[in-house]
Amino acid sequence: MHSRSRKALGIAVASALALTVSACGREGGDGGDRGSGGEASPGITDDSVTLGISTPLSGATAGPGTCTVAGITAYFGMKNAEGGVEFGDGKTRTVEIEALDDTYDPQQAKANYDQLKDDVFAMTAGLGTPTNRAWRDAAIADEVPQALIMTGDPLFSDPEESPWQLGFVPIYQNEGEAFGELLASSGQQHRVAILSQNDDYGEGYVEGFKSAVEGADNIEIVEELTYEATDTSVDAQMTELAASDADVMFNAMSLVPLAVSALQKAQQLNWTPSWFLPSNTSSPGGVLTPGGATAFPGVYSVAFSKAPAGPAAGDPDVVEYLAALKQYGDYQDPPAFPHCQWSWMVGATLEQAFGEMTEPTRENFMEALRGISGFEAPLMLPDTSVDTTEAGQPAVSTVVVQKYNGKGYDTVTTFE
Structure with a gap:
């Protein structure tokens, strides 16, 4: 099933933004919600899964924050239109994404997490180091995945210090x-x-x-x-x-x-x-x-990602992405921020983890998520890939240097 957000994702949202798109979800299950036989965690059923996002949808960082919701919504909207995503347990699920505005304020981010934690299977994609740090300890205590978030803080990619966390973007x-x-x-x-x-x-x-x-x-x-x-x-x-x-x-x-x-x-x-x-x-x-x-x-x-402007403008990955962003992400213009591309890639990476899950539990999801290696997600630049197996590194740790050409960027190997 699919219902678009009540407000266009291309503008700042002053309050909670609820989005429902289809695709597959993660399986849940740690703590008291996980039984010995892989009892489903909160936020996941045989038919659907709910993911939560706390990110700035208003204020000074609303542009990139809005993109963190738009890209992943577009990705799973496209997958839903294709019939959904098949999980490793053989079931195909739809995804409901509930996104709340934290205005890049740590206290509000923690409040958003408290509001979402009992209803979502996992949190994902949210932007910001101080905002994600604000509820990191709580997520560990509650055993709720804080997966593929948009911060380069190395703490989130240390499996010993942050067992329920994993960053997406390079540290x-x-x-x-x-x-x-x-x-x-x-x-x-x-x-x-x-x-x-x-x-x-x-x-x-x-x-x-x-x-x-x-x-x-x-x-x-x-x-x-x-x-x-x-x-x-x-x-x-x-x-x-x-x-x-x-x-x-x-x-x-x-x-x-x-x-x-x-x-x-x-x-x-x-x-x-x-x-x-x-x-x-x-x-x-x-x-x-x-x-x-x-x-x-x-x-x-x-x-590490292709951009809609510049040399990659006609790339098939980019064309597909922009079409889905408009149709399913309610984002009408080419995105001004790379976070739209990044969250699209988050969706593709989550799909990889979903495909390896054999139980509808949060613990099984984290195991699957930490087993991805050499995955060339759509929109990835040459010489970059997703690898979640290296302790101390986020899902993406390889980057290329680029120089602005007046419209977009060109990859360079020398400084001029």
Whole structure:
């Protein structure tokens, strides 16, 4: 069965967003709900499964947050239209997705989890490190899967510390390291300025970058500043960084409005270094175009998914994805944020786990989820894949560096 959300996913939603799409679900079952014979966990029946999402659907991160719901909804909507997804127990199930708005607020994210936990089989796809951390301990205590969430926090990919968790996107250190390696291998002298978010997000990116350039005699970090996730402006930091005369800006920033304003402020200061932006704040439509990114000699980011704009625009995977996003995800325009692609890939990865489940239990689902290796999910870039078997790494740990070409990104192997 399939019923669309009452509000288009392409706009911010101020309250709970309930979506019902068909597909297959995960099987549940840990704790008191799992009997010795594989008694079904909450949120799953022989015919359907319910998944929960807590993500920002309003506020400053509503754009990427909305995408975390749209992509997975579109994927399972398409699969439902094809007859559904067959689980490893031989049953075909539909999926009901219940998505609640947390506005990127940790307290609201915890409240959303408390509201959903007894009715859903698993939580998935939600965006944010502080918001996902807010209910991580509770999910462990309740034995509720927090599966393939949108955070690069390594804690969620440590099976000993987080037995019911698994991140989807690369950890922050992986992204920072990829750019550092590219820069260090350039053979040219570079002065680097760093602006990072003053939390685990920013620290992870900077840690990865510094580890890659350590010992490189052509790289000098000349200024390093931070900002708070609650800040509404980074103009003061940008003014100080511009005075460093750095030719490279390493900007570990998670907030879209601040990423745009940082690009704009640099131009006002007549400072035009090359930039590195994290994958989640490097959208051509959402960040680079309004930020005037073509004014800089190069804007770099990392990626693992094909994008609707740029070289992959006519790719069959992209064409299929965009059609389903419009039909089943209520997302009418090409997405400005990569999170739509990522959550589509989350859906495909979940389908792989569903196909290996032999019992309708949460425990069996987690076992199946942690056994995926070398899976080339739809929309994956060459040289990347899904591998959930490596402790300490999320489902996707491989990335490629890309350079903005004025419309989309081109994959590069050298820094120019």
